[in-house]
Amino acid sequence: METLYVICVGVLTSCGVYLCLRGRTFSVVVGLTMLSYAVNLFLFSSGRLNLKDAAILGMSDSYADPLPQALTLTAIVIGFAMIAFVVILSMRARADLGNDFVDGNEPPDTRKLIKPNRDKI
Amino acid sequence: MTAHLVILPIIIPLLGGLLMLLPPFAGPEKYQYRRVAAACLILAQLICSIVLMLSVITTGPTLYAVGDWQPPFGIILYADLLSVMLVVLAGFLGLGVTIYSFSGIDRDGKYFHPLIQFQLLGIYGAFLTNDLFNLFVFFEVLLIASYTLLMHGEGKQKTAANMHYVILNLIGSSLFLFVLGTLYGITGTLNIPDMAVKVAQLSPSNQLIAQAGGSLLLVVFGLKSAMLPLHFWLPRTYAAASAPVAALFAIMTKVGVYCIFRVYTVVFGEEAGALANMIQPWIWPLAILTLVLGTIGALASTNLRILIGNLVLVSVGTLLIAFALRTPEATAAGLFYLIHSTLITGALFLIADMLGQQRGKALDYFVIARKIKQQALLGILFVIAAMTVAGLPPFSGFLGKLVILQSATNTDERLWVWSIILLSSLATIIALSRAGTTLFWRYTKSNQASQAHDISKWKIGGAIVLLGASPVLSLFGASIVEYTNNAAAQLHDVPQLIELMNLKGDAQ
Numbered sequence: 001m002e003t004l005y006v007i008c009v010g011v012l013t014s015c016g017v018y019l020c021l022r023g024r025t026f027s028v029v030v031g032l033t034m035l036s037y038a039v040n041l042f043l044f045s046s047g048r049l050n051l052k053d054a055a056i057l058g059m060s061d062s063y064a065d066p067l068p069q070a071l072t073l074t075a076i077v078i079g080f081a082m083i084a085f086v087v088i089l090s091m092r093a094r095a096d097l098g099n100d101f102v103d104g105n106e107p108p109d110t111r112k113l114i115k116p117n118r119d120k121i
Numbered sequence: 122m123t124a125h126l127v128i129l130p131i132i133i134p135l136l137g138g139l140l141m142l143l144p145p146f147a148g149p150e151k152y153q154y155r156r157v158a159a160a161c162l163i164l165a166q167l168i169c170s171i172v173l174m175l176s177v178i179t180t181g182p183t184l185y186a187v188g189d190w191q192p193p194f195g196i197i198l199y200a201d202l203l204s205v206m207l208v209v210l211a212g213f214l215g216l217g218v219t220i221y222s223f224s225g226i227d228r229d230g231k232y233f234h235p236l237i238q239f240q241l242l243g244i245y246g247a248f249l250t251n252d253l254f255n256l257f258v259f260f261e262v263l264l265i266a267s268y269t270l271l272m273h274g275e276g277k278q279k280t281a282a283n284m285h286y287v288i289l290n291l292i293g294s295s296l297f298l299f300v301l302g303t304l305y306g307i308t309g310t311l312n313i314p315d316m317a318v319k320v321a322q323l324s325p326s327n328q329l330i331a332q333a334g335g336s337l338l339l340v341v342f343g344l345k346s347a348m349l350p351l352h353f354w355l356p357r358t359y360a361a362a363s364a365p366v367a368a369l370f371a372i373m374t375k376v377g378v379y380c381i382f383r384v385y386t387v388v389f390g391e392e393a394g395a396l397a398n399m400i401q402p403w404i405w406p407l408a409i410l411t412l413v414l415g416t417i418g419a420l421a422s423t424n425l426r427i428l429i430g431n432l433v434l435v436s437v438g439t440l441l442i443a444f445a446l447r448t449p450e451a452t453a454a455g456l457f458y459l460i461h462s463t464l465i466t467g468a469l470f471l472i473a474d475m476l477g478q479q480r481g482k483a484l485d486y487f488v489i490a491r492k493i494k495q496q497a498l499l500g501i502l503f504v505i506a507a508m509t510v511a512g513l514p515p516f517s518g519f520l521g522k523l524v525i526l527q528s529a530t531n532t533d534e535r536l537w538v539w540s541i542i543l544l545s546s547l548a549t550i551i552a553l554s555r556a557g558t559t560l561f562w563r564y565t566k567s568n569q570a571s572q573a574h575d576i577s578k579w580k581i582g583g584a585i586v587l588l589g590a591s592p593v594l595s596l597f598g599a600s601i602v603e604y605t606n607n608a609a610a611q612l613h614d615v616p617q618l619i620e621l622m623n624l625k626g627d628a629q
Contacts, residue, residue, distance in 0.1 A: 028288055035295040036295060047305075048306075085265065086287055
């Protein structure tokens with residue numbers, strides 16, 4: 001189970017990092033969402049993974065650490081609010097700046113710059 | 122009441138900010154009510170934090186266990202000389218900003234005053250808490266308030282700057298959570314002094330993980346404090362923000378610096394066994410490069426607000442140098458410089474805004490524009506602020522830089538610290554005198570100046586409150602340096618902190 005868990009967190013994180021490095025706000029927002037999912041899973045695993053232990057004392061012989069669960073809940077709530085904010089902000093940026101690039105200006109079309117314009121030759 | 126004094130600076134802006142969202146204060150036409158409430162709240166916070174400061178001076182550091190869960194399990198608020206000093210500083214900055222915003226800037230959006238309160242709540246909380254996850258929560262509080270405050274007023278460049286700021290800080294928050302997961306996973310605690318106890322006892326394989334976590338934490342705090350490779354967002358963001366917001370942001374980088382001081386002195390400090398002073402090799406070059414880059418940026422700036430943004434970088438670099446020296450004396454010197462630089466950069470942002478208001482479309486760009494109407498008044502304010510920030514006597518900047526220079530003791534340190542700080546001061550003087558010459562003495566010959574409005578009394582008042590602190594700082598220099606010496610000694614005395622938290626039993 002640990003291997004599967006590790007692979008999940010790793011894939012989510014690397015996808016999130018890749019998407020955050022993109023130029024358009026949509027992919028960046030999706031990337032941020034993935035990062036926050038990955039981090040929630042990671043936080044949850046910091047109290048070790050347990051399949052059958054309750055997080056309450058006296059319910060079973062051994063018990064799971066309840067603190068990471070509380071931390072994850074807090075992180076989910078905060079992450080949710082932040083993602084909601086960044087979605088609204090990027091819509092506002094799309095309206096204000098006239099494009100959906102993170103930098104606020106559209107990069108020049110490199111193909112047009114490099115290729116000679118054949119009609120004129 | 123006195124038992125709960127520690128939490129009052131957090132409770133007052135929280136409840137006050139929420140109250141201001143409710144009917145008697147809500148609505149665009151009720152701005153007068155909100156102003157009165159904001160003034161009362163900020164004064165109440167300031168009084169509470171000063172009373173707290175006095176009680177900490179007389180009775181020593183105070184613990185406040187939220188919900189009476191004793192350390193290491195509950196969330197602990199911890200008021201020592203350092204954190205109380207910073208809370209008072211934040212409150213004072215908030216006072217200046219609030220007064221300045223009464224001139225009408227607060228009417229651009231109806232949530233200005235509540236948001237300022239929430240921002241202050243986050244700042245106070247970050248200074249007072251002694252629990253890493255709680256620190257994360259307060260970071261988020263101050264960040265979400267700062268995201269919205271940054272959008273206050275109109276302008277496309279605000280949206281563009283805010284986009285970068287928000288995305289960067291969201292990535293920073295994710296990193297922070299990764300760090301917390303890592304550190305909690307191997308130490309089993311989030312309480313800062315308890316973590317210091319646990320880190321010293323780690324097995325060699327776990328030490329590696331703790332080192333990874335600790336280094337990542339430096340990235341998080343570096344982003345907040347605008348340390349070198351993570352500083353690119355700062356000048357543009359601060360230049361885009363409206364003046365009172367930018368002035369309040371002057372303390373946000375200092376929150377990051379404070380966290381570096383706290384965490385890397387207590388958790389990864391002298392007592393951390395194999396991990397003692399683990400970021401030392403990194404922080405030296407980063408501090409010096411931040412200072413150098415800030416100085417170059419100041420020389421290359423095209424308008425006054427970007428110039429001030431770069432001066433914020435210079436102050437961060439200087440503070441990190443004070444941290445890198447790793448002696449209580451250097452920390453004390455850094456703390457004095459921190460008070461001075463926060464207040465003066467705040468005042469400079471306000472002055473830049475007043476200058477821009479009287480120069481028409483040219484704003485604060487270094488171009489020839491119409492003459493400033495109230496040239497004498499603004500000129501005097503600017504000269505005092507420029508002399509203070511560049512570190513010329515008799516103002517507090519001189520004293521701040523002097524104590525940092527004095528705290529470098531061995532020859533190698535002296536060579537680096539003296540040359541870099543003095544050269545950067547020289548460059549700052551050049552940049553500021555060039556800016557002042559263009560802004561005040563080069564103007565067109567037309568008579569358009571009379572069209573500009575006079576500057577509101579509130580604006581001048583707010584700027585004078587912040588600027589006036591500088592001569593006071595140098596007048597009472599000796600007692601303030603003594604105070605910061607005590608604060609630094611308290612910060613570096615980790616065993617005493619662990620004893621106070623009653624964690625000795627755990628350690629064995």
